[in-house]
Amino acid sequence: MSDLRQRRVRTNGIWMNIAEKGRGPLVLLLHGFPQLWFSWNYQITQLAKHGYRVVAPDMRGYGDTDAPPDPASYTVIHLVGDIIGLLDELGEERAFVVGHDWGAEVAWYLSLFRPDRVRAVVSLGVPFRPYVAVKPMEMITKMYGAGFFLSQFQEPGRAEKAFSRYDCLTVMKKFLLIDAPxxxxxxxxxxxxDFLDTPISLPPWITEEELIFSASKFRKSGFTGPLNYFRAMDLNWEFLKPWQGAKITVPAKLIIGDKDVWFHTFGTKEYMEKGAYKNFVPNLEVVFIDGHRHIQQEKAEEVTHEILSFFNDPSLM
Known part of the structure; x- marks a missing residue:
């Protein structure tokens, strides 16, 4: 991508790697697990072409961004703090924000904690969930058992040791291509x-070269940072209690792939079909598309159209 620039900026006590392109209103693109800024390749080019300043960071713990070793450094308070610091460093008061997977969680909580810094938010694949009375890992392990991936990820070092039996490229393939509950x-x-299969062939939306690029970054940084997001889930629960019952008031759009494996987990499908989300994000537009988890890559053109049609609304400027 010509004229794309990468640099590291200081924010919230860490150095964060960002990729940026274009001029105009700022759009932040926040990736999920286990990806990097590069997963927004198509959106960066197209949004910049349509008059936006686009910034896609490697999130805390990923790629060329610092990776503190302590799981307690990965709460949503820290992650939102990273984005606020990034906005300040960029000299921007407000931004349009798009998040996928864990990046979507950060986008939601940024919108909840600091609506004054968010013009509008787009979440890919992750609806905003209200605070519940039970610790998340207690509830998840009870529902799905000790073999569930989130349960296994909780013990520091366990998943890293298991991952180390494979090269990073194989690990990337195993995770990015999960497609069934x-x-x-x-x-x-x-x-x-070990339970996940290694795909024999790749889907058309991703290339071997792209995966090799991502694998080279994980080979350098390791997986502890990304896994610490999951290990901080119960800490998030403790910190989020003061926001119990709070609503997200910024304009919002949720784009979900109807074949997304997580859409059919945690009761998400039922939650969306019953319309319960309207109690917590009253100004939300929901769009379903034919796709799986990584829809910003699988259905890049369609997802980008949905983002642009939303952000181009004059009332949001």
Whole structure:
């Protein structure tokens, strides 16, 4: 991508790598697990072409951004703090924000904590969930068992040790191409990464070269930072109690792939179909498209059209 620039900026006590392109109103693109800024390749080019200043960071713990070792440094308070610091460093008061997977969680909480810094928010694949009375890992393990991937990720070092039996390219392929709910829980005595198949061929939306690029970054940084997002889930629960019952008031759009494996987990499909989300994000537009988890890559053109049609609304400027 010609005229794309990468640099590291200081924010919230860490150095964060960002890719940026274009001029105009700022759009932040926040990636999820286990990806990098590069997963927004198509959106960066197209949004910049349509008159936006686009910035896609490697999130805390990923790629060329610093990766503190302590899981307690990965709460949503820290992650939102990173983005606020980034906005300040960029000299921008407000931004349009797009998040996918864990990046979508950060986008939602940024919108909840600091609506004054968000013009509008787009979430890919992750609806905003209200605070519940039970610790998330207690509830998840009870529902899905000790072999569930989130349960196995909780013990520091366990998943890293299991991942190390494979090269990083294989690990990337295993995770990026999960496409069925029955792929989420390993049998007793089996590590989750061992349970996942390694695909023989790649889908048309991603190339071997792209995966090799990502694998080279994970080979350098490791997986502890990304796994720490999951290990901070119960800490998030403790910190978020003061926002119990709070609503997200910024204009919002949720884009979900109807074949997304997580859409069919955690009761998400039922939550969306019953319309319960309207109680917590009243100004939300919901769009379903034919796709899986990584829809910003699988259906890049369609997703980008949905983002642009939303952000181009004159009332949001």
């Amino acid at each position: 029955d792929h989420e829980t390993a049998p007793p005595g089996v590590e989750f990464i």
